[in-house]
Amino acid sequence: xxxxxxxxxxxxxxxxxxxxxxxxxxxxxxxxxxxxxxxxxxxxxxxxxxxxxxxxxxxxxxxxxxxxxxxxxxxxxxxxxxxxxxxxxxxxxxxxxxxxxxxxxxxxxxxxxxxxxxxxxxxxxxxxxxxxxxxxxxxxxxxxxxxxxxxxxxxxxxxxxxxxxxxxxxxxxxxxxxxxxxxxxxxxxxxxxxxxxxxxxxxxxxxxxxxxxxxxxxxxxxxxxxxxxxxxxxxxxxxxxxxxxxxx
Amino acid sequence: xxxxxxxxxxxxxxxxxxxxxxxxxxxxxxxxxxxxxxxxxxxxxxxxxxxxxxxxxxxxxxxxxxxxxxxxxxxxxxxxxxxxxxxxxxxxxxxxxxxxxxxxxxxxxxxxxxxxxxxxxxxxxxxxxxxxxxxxxxxxxxxxxxxxxxxxxxxxxxxxxxxxxxxxxxxxxxxxxxxxxxxxxxxxxxxxxxxxxxxxxxxxxxxxxxxxxxxxxxxxxxxxxxxxxxxxxxxxxxxxxxxxxxxxxxxxxxxxxxxxxxxxxxxxxxxxxxxxxxxxxxxxxxxxxxxxxxxxxxxxxxxxxxxxxxxxxxxxxxxxxxxxxxxxxxxxxxxxxxxxxx
Numbered sequence: 001x002x003x004x005x006x007x008x009x010x011x012x013x014x015x016x017x018x019x020x021x022x023x024x025x026x027x028x029x030x031x032x033x034x035x036x037x038x039x040x041x042x043x044x045x046x047x048x049x050x051x052x053x054x055x056x057x058x059x060x061x062x063x064x065x066x067x068x069x070x071x072x073x074x075x076x077x078x079x080x081x082x083x084x085x086x087x088x089x090x091x092x093x094x095x096x097x098x099x100x101x102x103x104x105x106x107x108x109x110x111x112x113x114x115x116x117x118x119x120x121x122x123x124x125x126x127x128x129x130x131x132x133x134x135x136x137x138x139x140x141x142x143x144x145x146x147x148x149x150x151x152x153x154x155x156x157x158x159x160x161x162x163x164x165x166x167x168x169x170x171x172x173x174x175x176x177x178x179x180x181x182x183x184x185x186x187x188x189x190x191x192x193x194x195x196x197x198x199x200x201x202x203x204x205x206x207x208x209x210x211x212x213x214x215x216x217x218x219x220x221x222x223x224x225x226x227x228x229x230x231x232x233x234x235x236x237x238x239x240x241x242x243x244x245x246x247x248x
Numbered sequence: 249x250x251x252x253x254x255x256x257x258x259x260x261x262x263x264x265x266x267x268x269x270x271x272x273x274x275x276x277x278x279x280x281x282x283x284x285x286x287x288x289x290x291x292x293x294x295x296x297x298x299x300x301x302x303x304x305x306x307x308x309x310x311x312x313x314x315x316x317x318x319x320x321x322x323x324x325x326x327x328x329x330x331x332x333x334x335x336x337x338x339x340x341x342x343x344x345x346x347x348x349x350x351x352x353x354x355x356x357x358x359x360x361x362x363x364x365x366x367x368x369x370x371x372x373x374x375x376x377x378x379x380x381x382x383x384x385x386x387x388x389x390x391x392x393x394x395x396x397x398x399x400x401x402x403x404x405x406x407x408x409x410x411x412x413x414x415x416x417x418x419x420x421x422x423x424x425x426x427x428x429x430x431x432x433x434x435x436x437x438x439x440x441x442x443x444x445x446x447x448x449x450x451x452x453x454x455x456x457x458x459x460x461x462x463x464x465x466x467x468x469x470x471x472x473x474x475x476x477x478x479x480x481x482x483x484x485x486x487x488x489x490x491x492x493x494x495x496x497x498x499x500x501x502x503x504x505x506x507x508x509x510x511x512x513x514x515x516x517x518x519x520x521x522x523x524x525x526x527x528x529x530x531x532x533x534x535x536x537x538x539x540x541x542x543x544x545x546x547x548x549x550x551x552x553x554x555x556x557x558x559x560x561x562x563x564x565x566x567x568x569x570x571x572x573x574x575x576x577x578x579x580x581x582x583x584x585x586x587x588x589x590x
Contacts, residue, residue, distance in 0.1 A: 048547050051539065076549035088544040092562025101558060102548035109549065141562075158548065 001026040001197040002047075002166055007058035009046045016042040018222035019058070024166075024215075027194040031208055031233060032201045034219035035241040040201045041085060043219070044170045048082045049075055062166055076102075077109035079165030083155040083172050090142040095154065096124060098142045099161050106162065127160040131187050148175030156187040167191065167198040173207035185210030205237035220244035251276070251370045251398045252342040258283045273482040273514045274424050274453040280396065284368055287312035287339030295334060299388055299583070300358035303575050304330035310371070313341030321353035321381070328356040328573075333371050335363040335395060342370040349381040356573050357385040363420070366394040373401040377409040385413040386576050388583060391420035393450060400426045407434025414571050416443040416580060418587060419450030419479060426455045433465035433493055442471035443567050445587045446479030446511070453482035460493040460523075467498040472567050474560050474588065475504065475511035483515045485530075491522040500530040505537055505563060557589045564588070 002024040009017040016039045024030045034040055045053045047060055049072035060067045067075055090098055104114045115123075128135050131153055143151050152172055159167060169188065173181055188211050192198070200211055208216075208230065216232040217224045218241075225244055226232065254262035264270070265277025290311040301307050305327045309315050311334040319329050331345065349355050363369070377383055391397050397420050405411055415425050431438055442454040458467050473481050481504060489496045504513040517530045537559055545555035564584050571577040 050543050050547075071552070072543060072546040073549050073551045073555075076547055082547050084544065084547075088538075088541045090541055090545070090559070090562070092565045093558060098545070098548070098558075101554070102545070102550050105551060105554065106549035109551075162548065 002060070002062055002199070004047075004060045005058055007046065007060060008056045009042060010054050010056055011042065011052060015056070016222055017046065020219070020223050022217065022224055024197045024199060026197050028214040029192065029198040029200060029211065030215045030217060031213035032199060032217050032219050033203070033205070033233060033236055035244065036203065038219045039222045040203075040219055041170055044082055044168050044201060047168060048072055048080060073105065074109065076164075077106045081159055081162060081164035081167050083152075083159060083167070083169045085171040085174065087143050087151040087155050089144045091144050093142055094140060095138040095142040099124070099158055102158070103162055123161065127157060130190070131157050131160065132183055133157055149177060149180040152176055152184055153180065156184050159191065160187060163191075165196055167196065169198065169200045171202060172200070173202060173204065181207070181210060205233045208233045218244060251400070252344075252372055255283060255340050255342045255368060255370055258340075270455070270484070273484075274422060274451070276396070276398075276422065279422055280368060284338055284340040287335070287337055287341040287367060289314055290334065290336055298330055298332040298362065299360050299390075299579060300330040300576060303573075303579075304328050304358055306330070307332065309334060310343045310345065312336060312339065313343040313369070315343075317343065317345045319345070319347045319355070319357070321349040321355045323350040324352050325350075326354035328358065331357055331359040333359065333361045333369075333399075335361075335367040335369045335391075335397070336365055338366040340368040342372070345371065345373045347373065347375040349377050349383055351378045352380045353378070354382045355384075356576070357383065358573075358576055359385060359387045361387070361389040361391055361397060361399065363391040363395040363397065365392055366421070367392070368396045370398045371400070373399070375401055375403045377403070377405050377411055379406045380408040381406070382410045383412070384572050385411070386571060386573065386580065387413070387415040387425065388580065389415070389417035389423065389425060389452075391418070391423055393421060393448060395420045395423075397423045398426070399424070401428070403427060403429040405429065405431055405436045405438065407432050407436055410437040412437075412439040412572060414441040414443070414567065414580070415454060416583065417445075417452045417454070419444065419446040419452035419481075422451045424453040424455060428456070429458045431458055431460045431465045431467065433460060433462035433496065435464050438465070438467045439570065440467065440469045441567050441570055442473075442483070443564055443584065444473035444475070444481050445564070445584065446473070446475045446481055447477050449478045451480045451482075453484070455482070455484040457486045457488070458498070459488045459490065460496045460498065461490045462492065463494045463496070465493065465496050467496075467500075469500040470567055470570065471502045472564055473504045473513065474507060474564065475513055476507040478508075478510045480512045481514070483513070483517070485516070486518040486520070487528065488520045489523045489526050489528065493523045494525040496523060496526045496528065498526070498528045502532045503563075504534045505560060506534060507537065560588050561585060
């Protein structure tokens with residue numbers, strides 16, 4: 001599934017990722033944990049193609065296909081979805097309009113037929129109910145005036161609607177209370193399947209009580225410095241990131 | 249001398265230009281060395297349909313300065329009139345249109361400027377609303393890239409009247425769309441909105457002036473625009489609140505997106521307040537499309553061009569949504585989408 005090898009990336013000529021390697025096979029959920037400034041968000045932006053994040057060496061492929069050569073929207077059409085740490089507000093565009101435009105653009109890029117309006121609404125109602133999202137909220141401009149928790153829930157709703165193959169969750173737990181965290185985690189867990197891979201980026205272990213990872217990696221100083229099973233997250237929670245400080 | 253008088257006299261030196269404070273960004277005198285010969289008469293029957301014909305009870309056509317020039321609404325009457333200002337060819341012409349809406353009359357004016365050629369055209373409108381009259385005026389200015397147009401409306405409100413206007417333009421070689429409102433307060437309401445969508449070397453100038461002369465009046469003003477290529481937009485909005493016009497509530501917003509380095513927006517919002525107890529505010533922003541929002545849309549799978557169009561349409565949509573007349577609103581929305589995606 002996702003294969004990242006010796007990835008180096010810079011932002012404004014400052015090297016942030018310094019030889020990061022990572023394999024996430026289909027069907028697995030991997031967590032990336034690390035101190036602030038380790039390059040966690042940079043990794044998510046490099047994988048999704050944000051402007052200003054320059055790859056200077058290494059590779060990133062999804063099922064053997066070079067992601068780095070593709071435009072951000074092409075990567076999305078291949079199934080890469082990023083749940084943003086800080087979801088953007090899109091004034092004037094109702095959430096449903098935005099998501100339908102995205103879904104049809106992805107389908108078109110894959111040579112599939114557009115979804116019809118009734119099919120789309122039926123799907124949206126079902127997914128909104130699962131995520132306990134008030135349907136009227138979906139008629140409002142996307143994320144405008146939404147609380148932090150609502151924005152995160154809207155990310156998961158978009159994820160459920162777009163049904164991506166590879167999910168990247170960037171600090172999805174930030175800004176969520178326990179109830180919202182449970183709803184969001186249920187939504188993510190519902191998407192776990194043998195064909196999907198997930199990368200869960202988080203500073204705290206808390207989220208991983210709800211979304212159980214198969215593997216945990218520690219990102220420090222722009223590289224993966226340690227990998228292990230779920231128990232590694234608990235150890236980090238107890239001991240902190242201090243011992244990795246010299247790597248940074 | 250007015251623009252109309254200069255055209256009629258064939259006197260290019262009498263046209264307003266950059267030395268006139270109010271016209272410094274829309275210089276006609278520097279552009280027009282010689283006033284063209286008067287435009288010839290047009291065969292109205294040969295014209296294609298106007299953009300709003302299907303929505304109107306009456307269609308009035310003013311062609312190259314000639315034609316029906318009065319709209320009257322009786323007390324309590326309600327109607328929708330399409331007013332088509334048509335210019336063809338390279339000549340010069342000026343026209344006058346008067347609109348009188350009597351007590352409690354209701355009128356929707358669907359006004360279109362339809363130009364082809366390198367003409368010099370002026371249209372003067374006198375719009376008068378009696379007590380409790382309600383008027384919505386929607387102006388769709390589709391001038392030629394070679395045309396020079398000046399439209400000047402004087403609006404006179406009576407207490408209790410409501411006047412709502414949305415002016416939309418794609419610009420011209422040089423174009424000024426001007427609205428001056430005498431606001432008597434007395435719970436009269438005014439909405440004065442605008443949209444400009446300019447490309448290539450087009451120019452548009454939306455100039456408004458509102459004078460609140462007595463207590464209890466409201467003015468809501470929102471203008472938004474998008475400029476690209478080497479286009480140039482001018483927004484001049486002035487609200488004067490005269491001494492004693494207390495409890496005036498006036499809000500003015502002007503927001504522009506500049507989508508190329510060589511495009512230009514000149515904005516002059518002005519509030520002149522001589523009364524003590526008023527609520528007035530204005531906001532003015534000029535900037536580029538939000539790159540973060542653009543990346544967000546692209547991460548969801550929306551290609552760059554479509555994402556840009558979606559975000560700019562939404563930006564303009566805030567103004568379009570304020571149009572009350574629903575079928576006209578949808579025509580306008582289509583016109584906006586075509587310009588932004590075309």
